[in-house]
Amino acid sequence: MPRKVFLSVLGSSNYKTSSYTDAVKGYVSEPVRFVQEATLCCTGIDWTDDDRIFIFVTKGEKGSRARNWNDDGHPDECGTCEGLKTRITAMGLIGITKDIDIPDGNTEQEIREIFTIIYGCLESGDEIYFDITHGFRFVPMLVLVLSNYSKFLKNSEIRQITYGNYDGRDQLRNESPIINLTFLAELQDWTMGAQEFINLGKTFGLSRLVNKMGDESDKTATPRFREFAKALTQLEGDFYTVRGKRLVSGEVIRKIHDSIRGLNKYIPAGPLDPIIGEINKKIEAFSRDSDLINGFLAVEWCRKHKLIQQAYTLGQEIIISFVCKYFGLNDNDRSDREYVGKVLGISKTRFASDKSSWARELMLREGLTEELLIEDLILELADEYHDLARFRNLINHGGFHGNDKWDDFEKNFDKFYDRCILVLKRHGLDLHAE
Numbered sequence: 001m002p003r004k005v006f007l008s009v010l011g012s013s014n015y016k017t018s019s020y021t022d023a024v025k026g027y028v029s030e031p032v033r034f035v036q037e038a039t040l041c042c043t044g045i046d047w048t049d050d051d052r053i054f055i056f057v058t059k060g061e062k063g064s065r066a067r068n069w070n071d072d073g074h075p076d077e078c079g080t081c082e083g084l085k086t087r088i089t090a091m092g093l094i095g096i097t098k099d100i101d102i103p104d105g106n107t108e109q110e111i112r113e114i115f116t117i118i119y120g121c122l123e124s125g126d127e128i129y130f131d132i133t134h135g136f137r138f139v140p141m142l143v144l145v146l147s148n149y150s151k152f153l154k155n156s157e158i159r160q161i162t163y164g165n166y167d168g169r170d171q172l173r174n175e176s177p178i179i180n181l182t183f184l185a186e187l188q189d190w191t192m193g194a195q196e197f198i199n200l201g202k203t204f205g206l207s208r209l210v211n212k213m214g215d216e217s218d219k220t221a222t223p224r225f226r227e228f229a230k231a232l233t234q235l236e237g238d239f240y241t242v243r244g245k246r247l248v249s250g251e252v253i254r255k256i257h258d259s260i261r262g263l264n265k266y267i268p269a270g271p272l273d274p275i276i277g278e279i280n281k282k283i284e285a286f287s288r289d290s291d292l293i294n295g296f297l298a299v300e301w302c303r304k305h306k307l308i309q310q311a312y313t314l315g316q317e318i319i320i321s322f323v324c325k326y327f328g329l330n331d332n333d334r335s336d337r338e339y340v341g342k343v344l345g346i347s348k349t350r351f352a353s354d355k356s357s358w359a360r361e362l363m364l365r366e367g368l369t370e371e372l373l374i375e376d377l378i379l380e381l382a383d384e385y386h387d388l389a390r391f392r393n394l395i396n397h398g399g400f401h402g403n404d405k406w407d408d409f410e411k412n413f414d415k416f417y418d419r420c421i422l423v424l425k426r427h428g429l430d431l432h433a434e
Contacts, residue, residue, distance in 0.1 A: 057102070339362070
C-alpha cells in the first residue's frame with residue numbers, strides 16, 4: 001500500500017475557533033482553532049503507523065512553532081490555549097506526526113529552501129494530502145509546482161488539496177467551508193497530457209487520466225471512458241507499429257470522435273472544454289471513413305512527431321497504395337502491392353528492358369508490366385521512390401548497413417518524400433485535408 005502523507009504549513013496568527021464543513025462529504029467538525037484538525041479528519045483516512053503527517057513551522061519567538069505548535073503561544077490575546085501539537089496528540093496521531101522547521105520565506109533563497117525541505121519529506125509512490133489554509137502567500141503556487149515535480153521524480157499522487165475558508169464562514173453558525181482545490185492539480189495533469197498528445201503524439205498520459213475519470217464517474221459512464229482511453233492508446237500504438245491499413249480505415253479516429261461525443265455530458269464544463277477541443281483539433285483533418293488521404297496524413301503525423309522510421313515505412317507503402325489505385329489494382333491485395341513495388345523497383349534501371357532479369361511477379365503480368373514501365377507516373381516517380389526505398393532499407397537494418405548519420409535520415413526523407421508527393425499531385429492526388 002502506498003504511504004499516505006499529509007502536508008501543511010502552520011501560520012503564526014492567533015486563529016479563531018470555527019467548525020469546518022465539507023458539504024460534498026457531509027462533514028462538520030467540532031469547533032477548532034486549527035483547520036488541520038478538521039482536514040485530517042475530513043480525508044476519511046484511517047491513519048496507520050506507515051503514514052506520515054508533516055507540519056511545517058517557522059522558528060523564533062514570533063514563529064509558528066512558538067505561537068501555534070506549542071501551547072500558550074498567544075498569552076496576551078487568549079491566555080492559556082492548546083497548540084496544534086497537543087491537539088494532534090489528542091487525536092492519537094502524534095506518533096506519525098513530524099514537526100519540521102522551515103525558513104520564514106522572505107527571500108527567493110528561503111522559498112527555494114522551503115521547497116527542498118517539503119520535497120525531501122516525500123518518498124516514492126506517496127499519496128499526498130495538502131492543506132494550504134495557513135502559511136505563506138506563495139504556498140498555493142508552491143504546492144502546484146511541487147505536485148508536478150514529485151509526480152515526475154517520485155511517482156507520487158496528489159489525492160487532495162484543501163483550503164479552510166474562515167473568511168467565507170457562515171457567521172451565524174460559525175461554520176467555515178473546506179474548499180477542495182484538487183481539481184487544479186488535475187487540470188495541470190490534463191494540460192500536460194494534452195500537451196504530450198498535441199506536441200509529441202503520445203497518448204499515455206491522456207489515457208491514464210481518462211481511465212481515472214471513468215473510475216470516479218457514474219457507473220453508466222465508465223464504459224465510455226474506457227472506450228475513449230482504449231481508442232487513444234490504439235492510436236499511438238497504430239503509429240508506433242505502423243498499422244497503415246488501420247490508419248487508412250479511419251477506424252480509430254472514428255472511435256475517438258464517437259467517444260468524445262458520448263462523453264460530453266459526463267465531462268464537467270469549464271477548463272476541460274478547451275483541452276477536449278484541442279484533442280479534437282489534433283485529429284480533425286483525418287477522415288472517419290476509409291480514405292487513402294488518411295495514409296498521407298498519417299505520414300505527416302509521423303514526420304511532425306519525429307517518428308522517422310515509421311515515416312519511411314508508411315511513406316513508401318502509401319505511395320504503393322496510390323499507384324495501385326491509379327492503375328485499377330487492389331491496394332489491399334498483397335500480390336498487387338508486391339507487384340507494384342517491383343515495377344517501381346526496376347523502372348529507370350537497366351533491368352526495365354531486360355526481361356530475363358524480371359522477377360516472377362513481373363513475368364506473370366508481362367503485358368501489364370510493359371505498359372506500366374512507359375507510364376508517366378511510373379517514370380516520373382521512379383528516381384524519388386528508389387531513393388526513398390533505399391533509405392527505408394538502411395534505417396530498418398539498424399545502422400549495420402551503410403554509415404549514414406542519424407540526421408541524414410530525416411533530411412533525406414523530407415527531400416525524397418516531398419518530391420514523390422509532387423509527382424503524385426501532378427497525377428491527381430488531392431490532399432484536400434491538408
